[in-house]
Amino acid sequence: MAQKLQTIGFDADDTLWHNERFFHLTQQRFAELLADHAPRDHLDARLLAAERRNIGHYGFGVKGFTLSMIETAIEVTEGRVPAEVISKLLLAGREMLDHPMELLPHARQAVEAVAGQYHVLLITKGDLLHQERKLAQSGLGDLFDGVEIVSDKQAATYARIFGAAPGGAGAAMMVGNSMKSDVIPAIEAGGWGVFVPHDLAWDLEHAEPPEAPRYRALHDLSGLADLVARIG
Incomplete structure (x- = not known):
């Protein structure tokens, strides 16, 4: 089960x-x-x-x-x-x-839909000060139970972060636009990986979709709440 x-x-x-x-x-x-x-x-x-x-x-x-x-x-x-x-x-x-931060369509609704029902984390790469500034501008900060700004995203990164969260990695899902950084390593750590494509992608983030039972893909974030309901 x-x-x-x-x-x-x-x-x-x-x-x-x-x-x-x-x-x-x-x-x-x-x-x-x-x-x-x-x-x-x-x-x-x-x-x-x-x-x-x-x-x-x-x-x-x-x-x-x-x-x-x-x-x-x-x-x-x-x-x-x-x-x-x-x-x-x-x-x-x-x-x-x-540059002012601009939310993507459905971003707020997607986070709000799961906040309070699940342990919700922001897990991102990048410069610490810049990411903190964007999070503050986004107005989403209060919806997250924790924020992790990491130097890289590998299976060990998710194993550490999800391992300290309720239920461990096996009860965790990672949602992101990078197959290489968000989806594949989260699945390798034992969690679910949900790919939400963006029109623009950095060449260094390219990877082929995994053939894994815990892999899912959405057209955009509007479908996340239904997907979460089906899985958990």
């Missing part, structure tokens, strides 16, 4: 509120600033490679992305990037950090 669902975890960026579109807009600006030095596809590939190298040093989020843009600008110009361009990249990073 399946273990009764007791804990529900939500990802934040591009699950509850917009995030990736601001990265895409800034990356477009980055390409425009360096258009005289390299074509867009080459810049995108070099920037992605820099982000991949730097995750272990800078972590996830705007600050690491900004540093990776600067590093890429130095590389593609062979050290000749104008100081004005560096200044504009730093400004773009600050504008991303200062």
Whole structure:
């Protein structure tokens, strides 16, 4: 008999509120600033490679992305990037950090539907101060029983977080837009993984859907309450 669902975890960026579109807009600006030095596809590939190298040093989020843009600008110009361009990249990073948080459709309703009935957690990657600021702006903070801002999301991460929650990992569900970070490792830890796609996705978060009995997918968050009711 399946273990009764007791804990529900939500990802934040591009699950509850917009995030990736601001990265895409800034990356477009980055390409425009360096258009005289390299074509867009080459810049995108070099920037992605820099982000991949730097995750272990800078972590996830705007600050690491900004540093990776600067590093890429130095590389593609062979050290000749104008100081004005560096200044504009730093400004773009600050504008991303200062941009108002915007909830995704159905986000509030989805969290409200399970809050009070289940142990509800926010589990997100990224810069601590930036994520705390977005959570405060979201107006959702009082609905969560706990908030975990982590450096990465792996099976061990969920095993630790869900292991300390009511019912343990076997009675937990993780809801998110990243197959790689939200769904697969939560299932590997023993919980349920619910994929809610977003129109934009970071290349480093791509993974194929798992063939697992505890995997589910929704068109959007409007279907979460019904899914939770069927499972638990």
